[in-house]
Amino acid sequence: MQDAEAIPALEAVLNDLSLHPIVRHEAAEALGAIGLESIVPLLKNSLTGDPAQEVRETCELALKRIEEMNATTSTVDGSSVAEKSPFLSVDPAAPASLSSSVDELRGFLLDEKRGMYERYGALFALRNHGGDGAVSAIVDSLAANSALLKHEFSGCLCFGPIAKQSCFSCPL
Numbered sequence: 001m002q003d004a005e006a007i008p009a010l011e012a013v014l015n016d017l018s019l020h021p022i023v024r025h026e027a028a029e030a031l032g033a034i035g036l037e038s039i040v041p042l043l044k045n046s047l048t049g050d051p052a053q054e055v056r057e058t059c060e061l062a063l064k065r066i067e068e069m070n071a072t073t074s075t076v077d078g079s080s081v082a083e084k085s086p087f088l089s090v091d092p093a094a095p096a097s098l099s100s101s102v103d104e105l106r107g108f109l110l111d112e113k114r115g116m117y118e119r120y121g122a123l124f125a126l127r128n129h130g131g132d133g134a135v136s137a138i139v140d141s142l143a144a145n146s147a148l149l150k151h152e153f154s155g156c157l158c159f160g161p162i163a164k165q166s167c168f169s170c171p172l
Contacts, residue, residue: 002034010034014046014055021052022151028055029092032062035069054148057116061092064117068094092152093120095128102129106137112145123152 013019013027028046031039040063047059096105096118108114108122123141126134141149 004034004036006030007034007036007039011042014042017051021054024050024052024055025058025148025151028058028062032058032065032092035066037066037070040066054151057146057148058092060115061117061120064115065092065094091120091124093117093124095124096121097125100125102126102131102133102137105129105134106140109137109141110144116146116148119146119149120152123149 010027010031014024014031016024024046028043031043043059043062043066047056047063050056050059096108100108100122105122105126109119109126111119123138126137138153141153144150
């Protein structure tokens, strides 16, 4: 949707510490999807001040997404090349290059030393790739320490566009 009119409501949700961190995470993710420069100070404030790791990580992702959106060449319709998804979704990170092998993408996704934006890029590239190897790599991300990555797992795989029977036997 990416409607700038939603910014005040999303800002209120993001700043309401009485709400569950995943609710605030969703607000930060939506703000990043809107992608306006005017949102940057709000996201930076939550990046440094929110007590929940999931919210801070999401603000980091949103800031990186806005930075990348501003750095990429726009298409004829004004949308960023990095925004295009075969599933018509607005992802919180641009997918890594599909020229990377599933094994390389798995390595990026599971590497706890890499930044969350890069790991999300691997996650969305695996989602776009599809196939059993990609599904297996995404399922392996359940062992990650990041609650945020585990949360994204459900939207990306189990309930998302590449939901496969094989993912329903994974240990949740």
